[in-house]
Amino acid sequence: MSSSPALPASWQYDVPTNGSTRLPPDAGYAKALTNQGYGFEAAIADLVDNSIDAGAESVVVHFLRDSERIVSLLVLDNGRGMDDRELDDSMTVGRRRDYGGQALGMYGTGLKAASLSHARSLTVISRTKRSRAAGRKLTAEGIEDGFRCDMVDPEFAQRQIDVYDGLIEWHGTIVRWDRVRAFETVARGQSDQFLSEAISRLEMHLGLHLHRFLTNGLNLDIAVWDVETGEETDHISVDPLDPFASKVPGKAGYPRTFQAGVEGVGEVGLRAHIWPAKSKQAGFRQIGSLLERQGFYFYRNDRLVQAGGWSNLRSPEGHLVLARIAVDLPAASNEVFSLTVKKEGVEVTPAFTRGVEKATDGNGTFFAAYLADAEEVYREGASRAVVERPSVIPPGKGVDPKVKRAVAEELPVKGGEDPIRIEWVTLADDRFFDLDRDGHAILLNKTFRDDFNDGKRGGSNDAPVTKTLMYLLLQDCFGLGRWEKKRADRIEYWNSILMASVLAQRERRARTIS
Known part of the structure; x- marks a missing residue:
């Protein structure tokens, strides 16, 4: 067996070089x-x-x-x-x-x-x-x-x-x-x-x-x-969807901040929140699967770059869906937190999870106690009776997003139904509204559009109060089988009464202008 030149003493830690060349990217x-x-x-x-x-x-x-x-x-x-x-x-x-x-x-x-x-x-x-x-x-x-x-x-x-x-x-x-x-x-x-x-x-x-x-x-x-x-x-x-903006905390004393000592970074603040059980607020329920949205929310320069997940600390569990923790990433670059190119996730090293496990708040309470509190609030809420509200077909195009969000927060939504859109169209002079049940649409007489927009040209989501009231009145007319005479008659007398109201509004407005 022939002998070979000895490797440098540092070969286990580094590879020496003896020159370089530039390699421009291939068109592929x-x-x-x-x-x-x-x-x-x-x-x-x-x-x-x-x-x-x-x-x-x-x-x-x-x-x-x-x-x-x-x-x-x-x-x-x-x-x-x-x-x-x-x-x-x-x-x-x-x-x-x-x-x-x-x-x-x-x-x-x-x-x-x-x-x-x-x-x-x-x-x-x-x-x-x-x-x-x-x-x-x-x-x-x-x-x-x-x-x-x-x-x-x-x-x-x-x-x-x-x-x-x-x-x-x-x-x-x-x-x-x-x-x-x-x-x-x-x-x-x-x-x-x-x-x-x-x-x-x-x-x-x-x-x-x-x-x-x-x-x-x-x-x-x-x-x-x-x-x-x-x-x-x-x-x-576009309105803010704050994943931490609960109207009241799920448990007194929250949110609270835990400090995690992370090797290579220093102190990292963990702002721990507990949502109220069964909350219907948009920031809790309308941002995706609750199971996926529990855990850490990492921010870089105020931009959310990871919305949920436990970053190798633990697995998602149903009884922890109320637990969310805001973490502002350190400004200085480090080897512990690595942001993905698409800004949809943060990879962490074990140094972070070790720090979290030992994190305490100002009173010396460990992070594990926070998880126990979140689980307790969830279990208490699961056993609490709630008043069942009727499910509705959701509002669709033509309804302001704020209204759509409020409906989703307050009422259970029927699955498998197309949203109900509301639009201004040409109708007979004696009709304030009509229904296109097959097309899932509430049709409003565009002759009266200016009356509900202060005489100004409205956008597709205009007249939010009028449209919301019409939606609440008429949403149960969709998704039905047989069209009952009683229900059809209700549509007719509502039309007559609403026509009287809009004409009265026009007269009042004309007197005010004159």
Whole structure:
């Protein structure tokens, strides 16, 4: 057996090198970039993160559609914008910029990876106070063709910004997705249903993960625009969905903070909450499976990056669904907490779980006592009798999201039924409303629309009080088998009485004006 040169003394700990070479990414990397597994809502949230980092006070997620299909999606903001050089940097695959300590961005890949995971074409148009409108367009084909990025015609860039002049006045950015894969799979005639479901999921995701920013004044809207008529067909404001905002604590003395000594990090605060048993508040019940939503909620710079889970401390259990713990991640980078690229989870080392097990509050109470308290509140609530309320078909399009949320909090919802939409349509002069039972719709006479909007043009979710009252009165007329004469007669005399009331309101308003 021939002898070989001896390895250096440090071979167990390091591998020596004797030179280097640069290896640019292969064009095939485009497939990896567009296959990052971003969920639709997570991808949009990543774009909104960029808007927040740019100092935006208002952000709009805008779906464009025509009569047959969903055309494209845009995310608009009134942040500080980007000039040509910054646009080039933002569209360079693999380039990382310097992120400030409070930035939500981390890896420099979110814009490209999130967008190209869903769209074959990504366009970014921007302008600053000191620079003209400019844009860059990146496509999957362009990346495969040597990472080619196309320059947007400056005149088009300016015209695109002019369309949104009410939001982008002196500075701001438009991120535009075209050839969106999910949109192209929507069958003809199914766009309304797809948008309704997509917007509902998006509203929940953004309201939850950005709830601290929304509470502190960020304006975030989701809108739908018909490119053929130029009309806005839907518009909602995203409200914060705070997973800790219970009206009363489940147990006196909570929330309370436990301090966990984590090796390599130092003290980490665990803000422990116990929800009231059987709470129907949106922040508890409308953010997903209760089993999955128990446990740790990690925040990075006020952005929720993990919504539930026990991070290897224990397994989810039904009797701990009331337990939620807010953890603000340390500002300094460390080896204990590792945030996923998509900002949907935090990987922790055993140092964190060891610290949690030994964590105590100011009185020396251990974290295990908190878990016991949460379990006790759950078991007491499970044995408590409650008044059964009638189940309802949920309200749908045309009803303000705040109302939808309140209905879901207060009443059990029937499964397997399409939501009841409410819309203004042309009806006979002697009809205030009508029912489309097959289409699950309450139809209001659009002749009277201005009367319930103070003479102003209303949006798709206008006249919330009127629509809510109509929903409460009429929701039990849907999902029935035989249509009884008694019920039909009720619809007729309600119509007569409501017609009298709206005409009386018109007369009163006319006298006030004169």
